[in-house]
Amino acid sequence: MRNEFIFFSIVSTAIVFGIHYYVWPGFIWFYIVLIPIVLLGYYDMLQSKHAIMRNYPILGRGRYIFEELRPKIYQYFIESETNGMPVPRMYRSIVYQRAKQESATTPFGSQLDFYEEGYEWLNHSIGALNPASLDSHPRVVIGGKFCSQPYEASVFNISAMSFGSLSKNAVLALNAGAKMGGFAHNTGEGGISPYHKDPGGDLVYQVGTGYFGCRDHEGRFDPDLFRVTAGIESVKMIEIKLSQGAKPGHGGILPAKKNTAEIAAIRNVVQGTEVLSPPYHTAFDSPMGLLEFVQQLRQLSGGKPIGFKLCVGRPDEFIAICKAMVERKVLPDFITVDGGEGGTGAAPLEFSNSVGMPFKEGLVFVDDMLRGFGLRDEIKIVTSGKIFTSFHLFRAMALGADICYSARGMMLALGCIQALECNTNRCPTGVATQDAELVAGLKVGDKSHRIANFHKNTIHNFVELMAAAGKRNILDIERKDVFRRISQSEVRSFEDLYPTVSHGSFEQGGIPLQWKSAFNQSSPYQF
Secondary structure, X not given: OHHHHHHHHHHHHHHHHHHHHHOOHHXXXXXXXXXXXXXXXXXXXXXXXXXXXXXXXXXXXXXXXXXXXHHHHHHHHHOOOOOOOOOOHHHHHHHHHHHOOOOOOOOOOOOOOOOOOOOEEEOOOOOOOOHHHOOOOOEEEEOOOOOOOOEEEEOEEEOOOOEOOXXXXXXXHHHHHHHHHOOEXXXXXXXXXXXXXXXXOEEEEEEOOOOOOOEOOOOOEOHHHHHHHHOOOOEEEEEXXXXXXXXXXXXXXXXXXXXXXXXHHHHOOOOOOOEEEOOOOOOOOOHHHHHHHHHHHHHHOXXXXXXXXXXXXOHHHHHHXXXXXHHHOOOOOEEEEEOOOOOOOOXXXXXXXXXXXXXXXXXXXXXXXXXXXXXXXXXXXXXXXXXXXXXXXXXXXXXXXXXXXXXXXXXXXXXXXXXXXXXXXXXXXXXOOOOHHHHHOOOHHHHHHHHHHHHHHHHHXXXXXXXXOOOOOHHHOOHHHEEEEEEXXXXXXXXXXXXXXXXXXXXXXXXXXXXXXXXXXXXXXXX
8 A cells, every 4th residue: 555655646746747837837736735645645654653554644544533533423323312321312311301491201102122131110109199299309317416517418419520520610500500409519529619619509528538628738638627628618518538430449640730720729739740649548547447537527527417438349348347337336427339330530441340339239238238237227328320310319219328419410411412532631512621712612600500400300200200109208219119120031129139138137147148258357447
């Protein structure tokens, strides 16, 4: 192919020169087009990084062009309503419709295959209730006996996404939407920015391994700074992040070039330096230490609800935390369970695909462990993991959740088109970028209403589902209410798949067989 290109370039140049010389002096415009192509072709032949371009000058570049366009072509021309990943078009569409207050009904029946393995549904009741007789916005009080400022949370809230990962306009719109709809906005581990505070929406302040907003210059936890941050009126709860779904056990790096004056002030770091978020906490190194840290934050915050977030990893480590709760008699007010399939930003492929317990198994495990240790009544469970619809809310509560977070659902409501550019700073909708021109395209006033609409309409449909199932209270939702198809001829309820552990049964030795080994290995004094 290289020989053909050389022949083509010589012949075409000669032809153009001849036409130019003998026919039309104005033919110089052909030079303007041809010469750059010829030079580019010779560059392709001489470069050594890409074999395809070296062997097929000019034409070889088509491979990289189509590779760049492939996700867009697939999304808009090939994928069906149900097979798109990571979020199928069906769920993207329902979020857009509810956010825009458009019709959210579907014609001609479901596009799902009801006989496909994995299909899930809830059974309705002949004695269905009138939705108008139920609470139109169910809420859950978070805050146990050690908490002096409990928070009445919506059952549907904004999951952790930091400023820096999201643009300032995205954060402003999310928080303004939370203010309008009366639900909570998790700050993510990047600290509380002015864009979290200005609209006045309720905040869950997340304290990660980098202690951003409450750290000294060596990266250690600073109690005095935390007291100031936790004292902000809009901060309703504090969440200690042990791990997250997208990359559990993996720390983050803020490159020096991204560490602007604004980011440095928010995160309380030195501008222009590389900032590490280690994969572990330095304020504690054992289950007992974690509970002491919980107690310390509770005191420093003036008694606000304190919890911790994790994607479940080694079962013995969470069991060790439960053992420490029983022995130390110190409890978190809530535990947030993130699924291994979570994640809105960038993470190594191996972590996104192959690390961490998936959402359903992780949620059931935490619920069962708290039940077995007799702690479930005193600790609320928050969960996140691809929650887009009211059925997802109902299913999560059947598996053990009290309230839910959504990250990607809220991003879609902001206008995210699943361009898969979150890690490139080129997000075309201005949601996950710091490019000022792209950010300017996201209009806060419009998008904040869309966030509030998405929340309102999802809650409305959730209440209708509860009524259809004959449930007056979210506490009435049980594992036996949701079913899954195992095969063409076999169906099981979640109760069959994940038998509920009896309250306090571990005291009588009633430990499920699959957890006995982990139970015996666990110690409240070490992870």
